[in-house]
Amino acid sequence: MDLQTLTYLVVGATFALYIGIAIWSRAATTGEFYIAGKGVNPVANGMATGADWMSAASFISMAGLIAFLGYGGSVYLMGWTGGYVLLAMLLAPYLRKYGKFTVPEFIGDRYYSQTARAVAVICLIFISFTYVAGQMRGVGIVFSRFLEVDLLTGLIIGMGVVFVYAVLGGMKGITYTQVAQYVVLITAYIIPAIFISFQITGNPIPQLGLGSTISGTDVYLFDRLDQVVTDLGFNEYTAGGKSAIDIFAITAALMVGTAGLPHVIVRFFTVPRVRDARSSAGWALFFIALLYTVAPAVGAMARYNLTATAWPGGVATAEGAMSIEDRPDWMKRWEQTGLIRFEDKNGDGLIQYYNEASPSGQALAAQHGWAGNELRVDNDIMVLANPEIAGLPNWVIALVAAGGIAAALSTAAGLLLVISSAISHDLLKSMIARNITEKQELMAGRTAAAVAILIAGYLGYNPPGFVAEVVAFAFGLAASSLFPAIMMGIFSKTVNREGAIAGMIAGLAFTMGYILYFKGIFITPLAANIPENWLFGISPEGIGFVGMIINFAVAYGVSKVTAPPPARIQELIESIRSPRGAGAAIDH
Incomplete structure (x- = not known):
């Protein structure tokens, strides 16, 4: 059976499964639409959280970044994994004990202010739309390649599928759909990794294959990869490409941003009891680790396959040149998406792939009469293209x-x-039209989701960067806005509404302004995104860490010069933190 037919069958079968689950578990009440009626088993919730967490950034883009950044891409592994531990230990059980539907609802109650709630909603919308742009880009990339349609058509198909099972099923439908999606995505990630690890190193366990020698030689994979990329003028794969301060800032921003992500936090409201929230957090970490421990091997082997084995004779052929006529079929297929492309700048009939920005790359150009690197490969295709490159x-x-x-x-x-x-x-329900019925609120929720899908599709078609890069911006916004407000709301009795509002606004405004200044979402960037222009040498991906510090400082400073929280609020904070009666607290 040919590849396209087989792809239609496999993808179509998974779609039928997702939509069938959505119809079976259709939400009938607002409780089922928002938090699945608080009746999800902890293991199932852990699996659903894993699927919710391991987005297109984890599946498609993270290994692609590791493939091209090498050691520097480890910040995404450290930040996202560490952040989940932070979320599970410091926030999830307390928020579940409080028992409200949403993060803005918690912030509004804790800071006894509808204004604080509205600011939290604004922060949440900024975070979620930035995040969802990366996901919709991932949808478009997958469809454009494997269904052989253009990016816009792929996005429209994906939007239609999301509309059916998200708008129809609500959180109840999404939860059980995500259980199925986790099984699909983890199987799809690990099986090719096993094949490729065995093919390159003879070891079928990718985590061990990463540190093994190449089959039939005594050369370690990392040593060979370092040699291959440096021969073409690129930095050593195992060398860090970022400054220490930027690595620290990105890792910290991803960690605390994880703990402030509303779509992950809401998962812990779907289980029956507080102890189930802790249990589902543990299960989720296990399910996430299955992919995250494999990702470094996938990235390294993808780069090896692209650079060392995809070319006839490897990079030894004309020091990184491939005949246009002899380029492999996988490259021709991916060229249709526009995500891999070449330009024969000097008209010699070859495709040159080297780093023209390095002295050794320039030496290659001078030696062979090249006019510049002629191949461009999008980071986001590496995981998807790797099985094709490897001939699986x-x-x-x-x-x-x-x-x-x-x-x-x-x-x-x-x-x-x-x-x-x-x-x-x-x-709508809490601030604008408080007297609407549950049925009207449910319809409003579905309408809002439908409109959000349209906006998300536009953002996916016009994203400001790679999938993982865009997602990192969302984490930075969460780190600088919601995370401090939630943390202080749980662990501080002194921070008041004025402080929380001022902190969220200051953190969000600073971080969003910095990202816009260098990346220009919807607008032309005002400055070149280069280390020389960054504040303290911190990139836009890591600036959320600075925004978080600003948020904390402003919140505590403003709280010091304004009235303290009422006694009832201080008692509320104490009741949230107290373990006594945790199993039944505020579940009614």
Whole structure:
């Protein structure tokens, strides 16, 4: 069976499964739409959280970044994994004990202010739309390649699927859909990794294959990879490409941003009891680790396959040149997406791939009469293209397509539901039209989700960067806005509404302004995104850490010069932190 037919069958079968689950678990009440009626088993919730968490950034883009950044890409592994531990230990059980539907609802009650709640909604919308842009880009990339359609058509198809099971099923439908999506995406990630690890090193365990020698030689994979990339003028794969301060800032921003992500936090409201929230956090960490421990091997082996084995004779052929006529079929297929492209600048009939920005790359150009690097490869295709580059069976390639779609759609659905609940529950029901019925609120939530899907599709078609890069911006916004407000709301009795509001606004404004200044989402960037222009040498991906510090400082400073929280609020904080009666606290 040919690859396209097989891909249609595999992807179509997974879609039928997702939509069937959504119809079976259709939300009938606002409780089921927002938090699945608080009846999800901890293991299932852990699996759903894993799918919600391992978005297109984790499945598609993270290994691609590791493939091209090498050691420097480890910040994403450290930040996202460490952040989940932070969320599970410091925030999730306390927020679940409080028992409200949404993060803005908690902030509004804790800081006894509808204004604080509205500011939290604004922060949440900024975070979620930035995040969902990356997911919809992932959807478009997968569809454009494996269904052989253009990016816009792929996005429209993906938006339609998300609309059916997110708008129809709500959180109840999404939760059980995400359980199925987790099974699909983890299978699709690990099976090709096993194949490729065995193919390159003879070791079928990718985590061990990463540190093994290449089959038939006594040369270690990392040593060979370092040699291959440096021969073409690139930095050593195992060398760090970022400054220490930027690595620290990005890791910290991703960690605390993780703990402030509303679509992950809301997962812990779907289980029956507080101890179930802790249990589901543990299960989720286990399910997440299955992918995150494999990702470094996937990235390194993808770079090795692209650079050392994809070219006829390897990079030794004309020091990194490939005949245009002899380019492999996988490259021709991916060229249709526009995500891999070449330009024969000097008309010699060859495709040159080297780092023209380095002295050794320039020496290659001078020696061979090249006019510049002629190949451009999008980071986000590496995981999806790797099985094709490695020549794996068609059924494995089709499975990867289904996994990539599952990863992108699972997180997109969770984010869209968070946006819809913020608009329908936190703004409409709680602030604008308090007398609407539950049926009207449910309809408003579904309408808001539908509108959000349209906006998300536009952002996915016009993203400000790679999938993981865009997602990192969302984490920075969460780190600088919601995370400090939640932390201080749980662990500080002195921070008041004025402080929380001022802190969220200051943190969000600074971080968003910095990102816009260098990346120009919707606008032309005002400055070149280069280390020489960064504040303290911190990139836009890591600036959320500075925004978080600003948020904390402003909140405590303003709280010192304004009235302290009322006694009832201080008692509320104490009751949230107290373990006594945790199993039944505020579950009614």
